[in-house]
Amino acid sequence: MKKLLVFLAVALPLCARDKVQLEHDLDQIAKVATVMVDGDVCQRILTPRALQHILRKDPRDQWADGDNYDVDDQAFITTKKTLMRLAQLANYPVDVNLWMPLDGAPGRIHVVIRNRYEMSQFWKWGDLTQPTPPIMQKVLEFGQRVGVEQKSGYVSVLAPVRNSLNNIVGLVEVVSEIRPNARENVK
Amino acid sequence: MWILRNSLPVLFLLAGACHAQQLRALQEYFRPDPFGGIVESDRRPGAEWLKQIDLRAARGSYASFHLVVNSKASADYKLSVRFPLPVDVYREWFHFNTPDSKYYPDALIPASLPYEFQIPDAGNKIAGQTAQAFWVDLWIPANTEPKMYRGEAIISTATAREALPIALSVIPAVVPQEDAVTLDNNSYGTSWLVNQYPKTLAGFRDSAEASLESEGRLIDLIHAYHRIFYENRGTFHQLGYGHAGKVGPEFAPELAGTGKEMHVASWDLFDRHYGPLLDGSAFRNTRRGAKPIPFMYLPVNPEWPASFLWWGEPGYEAEFVNVLSEMDRHFREKHWTNTKFEVFFNHKKRYKGFPWDGDEIRFTRDNNYFRVYHRMLEKAIPLNSPVHFAMRADTSWTAAQQFRELEGVISFWVVGEGELLWHPDAIPRLKQHGDIVWTYGGTPAVQKVSTEITLNPLRSWINRVDGFVRWQTVDPGPDPWFHLNGGDLTLVYSGERFNIPGPVPSIRLKFQRNCLQDLALLNALCTRDSRKRLEEEVVRRFNHTQVADWSNANAKLPAKPILDWNNADFVDALKPYEARFANLDPDAWLRVREFILDRAGKAQ
Numbered sequence: 001m002k003k004l005l006v007f008l009a010v011a012l013p014l015c016a017r018d019k020v021q022l023e024h025d026l027d028q029i030a031k032v033a034t035v036m037v038d039g040d041v042c043q044r045i046l047t048p049r050a051l052q053h054i055l056r057k058d059p060r061d062q063w064a065d066g067d068n069y070d071v072d073d074q075a076f077i078t079t080k081k082t083l084m085r086l087a088q089l090a091n092y093p094v095d096v097n098l099w100m101p102l103d104g105a106p107g108r109i110h111v112v113i114r115n116r117y118e119m120s121q122f123w124k125w126g127d128l129t130q131p132t133p134p135i136m137q138k139v140l141e142f143g144q145r146v147g148v149e150q151k152s153g154y155v156s157v158l159a160p161v162r163n164s165l166n167n168i169v170g171l172v173e174v175v176s177e178i179r180p181n182a183r184e185n186v187k
Numbered sequence: 188m189w190i191l192r193n194s195l196p197v198l199f200l201l202a203g204a205c206h207a208q209q210l211r212a213l214q215e216y217f218r219p220d221p222f223g224g225i226v227e228s229d230r231r232p233g234a235e236w237l238k239q240i241d242l243r244a245a246r247g248s249y250a251s252f253h254l255v256v257n258s259k260a261s262a263d264y265k266l267s268v269r270f271p272l273p274v275d276v277y278r279e280w281f282h283f284n285t286p287d288s289k290y291y292p293d294a295l296i297p298a299s300l301p302y303e304f305q306i307p308d309a310g311n312k313i314a315g316q317t318a319q320a321f322w323v324d325l326w327i328p329a330n331t332e333p334k335m336y337r338g339e340a341i342i343s344t345a346t347a348r349e350a351l352p353i354a355l356s357v358i359p360a361v362v363p364q365e366d367a368v369t370l371d372n373n374s375y376g377t378s379w380l381v382n383q384y385p386k387t388l389a390g391f392r393d394s395a396e397a398s399l400e401s402e403g404r405l406i407d408l409i410h411a412y413h414r415i416f417y418e419n420r421g422t423f424h425q426l427g428y429g430h431a432g433k434v435g436p437e438f439a440p441e442l443a444g445t446g447k448e449m450h451v452a453s454w455d456l457f458d459r460h461y462g463p464l465l466d467g468s469a470f471r472n473t474r475r476g477a478k479p480i481p482f483m484y485l486p487v488n489p490e491w492p493a494s495f496l497w498w499g500e501p502g503y504e505a506e507f508v509n510v511l512s513e514m515d516r517h518f519r520e521k522h523w524t525n526t527k528f529e530v531f532f533n534h535k536k537r538y539k540g541f542p543w544d545g546d547e548i549r550f551t552r553d554n555n556y557f558r559v560y561h562r563m564l565e566k567a568i569p570l571n572s573p574v575h576f577a578m579r580a581d582t583s584w585t586a587a588q589q590f591r592e593l594e595g596v597i598s599f600w601v602v603g604e605g606e607l608l609w610h611p612d613a614i615p616r617l618k619q620h621g622d623i624v625w626t627y628g629g630t631p632a633v634q635k636v637s638t639e640i641t642l643n644p645l646r647s648w649i650n651r652v653d654g655f656v657r658w659q660t661v662d663p664g665p666d667p668w669f670h671l672n673g674g675d676l677t678l679v680y681s682g683e684r685f686n687i688p689g690p691v692p693s694i695r696l697k698f699q700r701n702c703l704q705d706l707a708l709l710n711a712l713c714t715r716d717s718r719k720r721l722e723e724e725v726v727r728r729f730n731h732t733q734v735a736d737w738s739n740a741n742a743k744l745p746a747k748p749i750l751d752w753n754n755a756d757f758v759d760a761l762k763p764y765e766a767r768f769a770n771l772d773p774d775a776w777l778r779v780r781e782f783i784l785d786r787a788g789k790a791q
Contacts, residue, residue, distance in 0.1 A: 060755035069537040070550055076542035084496045114539045116490055118431045186376035186428060186435040
């Protein structure tokens, strides 16, 4: 596990006020996200069939899980629109990503919705699921917002997403870059 | 007696020098290695070392061969070529290929003649290197007088000189400018350029905001990539957006406003990028001449120009129609009417940006999204517009179903080659509608037999599809010079290592170009000869097959619904077909070329 620096790291070339402002903005968005993102709808995004293929690796086909990845359109669209609106609370590039643990796969998590700039401190391009990072595990267990700076030049705030039973069913990663790159992730 | 006495040391010196070096040639599809041999995959009967080179070619084409200098002693050499027609000489770079730990020549470094070099080459850093190879292209302009042309390649040291005669018989036939098969070279975005050209594009690393000068350098490089593929009889596609809809700034006009107020705020960067490609001026100084690019991806995706935030609401359609209408008007004003502008969706839901697959649809309900975009496109573009917009779909799993369900919606199909050949009836049916039909696949790695790269173009011609896409052709990997990873994602290399501010070609790209020029000539022969007879003879010479063997209509497919198939099922179903094309000879294409030139000679 990479070293986590929870808002203590000396930032890259950004003046302190900018960085403080960025952290503040993202934290505010994350706070609102916990209120606005509907955990029940989020739980309907991944289809049972897709989950089945993720959990049961096909020894003959390493791409079978990706090829069978599928979502409930309406649940996905509803949630994505909420995430997009949240990102608009800042007047610079921000992504709000949705992450959820996988039922039936303890210790693993997957990004469920990403947004325009494809920013994330956690997602490795192309990975359908991944081990739950300890910092995410904390959010899922204790339900507190945390700031993260583990990837050079990025700032994220993680915040819990709850359903109607008051269970924490996922989290949002509100993320931005200190120096946004217009050509990054266009691939 | 005194003459003999005085001459003896000189004679001994010359004799020694002659033994120390040796100039030989190889036919193009036999690639040399750095130790005086031929790479294992091309080492078959017929791979002969030549003390003179005899070629035959049509006008408007290239004739190519390898020149190889062997030397066991370390020395400085000078290479020159005397020939009455234009000659391009490239030094062949020997890549250490990680998958099989062997050396292969692939990148071609342009060499100005006379060219001075050493064996072993200090830059290539090969222990025990005893041979340096050069790729020679003889260019025969279309207006060249048909006759025999002679010249020689000369290698010299401080003490010795050796010549290799070159003879080229130019026949009257002219290779058509138009290709029989469009060979498309695909790529994604521009971040790879920043990685491959750290000096040229230093401005992008040092600053978050690109300066006008940096943008200019980037655009020059993009144009250089278009040119290198064009000069080698290919087209180049560069997708300008990511899987969640982020658009690179040079791929789209700048937008302003939202909802019904959304509009184009600036065409400046877009026009600087695309203008010279769409009016052809980017190709002004090429041998093939200035010509607009025939195809171009638009930046349209579910998040551009309309924000996905409005999907399913009136605002989405308003934003889409506003901007596409403006595009149509702008392109008309610029007279960009020779290019097919593609509305193409590359995203996949596994990358979590959108809830549907745009590329290689597996779940047929996703076809509905194509219908929505087609309806909006029809609303945006007047029926009588001279600008050519096309909805393109890249398809595999559900190709046959999409052909039926999206008839009249999609007019440009890019289909997995294996899948398309299971449904051969679809090809004439789609083309009858005026649809464009291409297939897609990968690029043979360097360790494959040289002629492997001619298989897809020939198969496209035999099966009468319009083109073939190599899905990634500009990614040579992190260390292509000393640890090439097969090279199956690239056909060009960055020239920056050699102070060339642009891409350099590969031997495989040249193989492909020479195959395409032959196919263009072959296709022209069909106006006189029976195409079926030509096809039969070509495939017989290529790999001792019949045209019927190139069809896969009767393949045994798994008896289960497509959604229950996986890639292994696909591979298994294709195995019997692909086996027919295993073990190609390195001179397979040379046999085909001989036939084409014979027929072209008779047709005059």
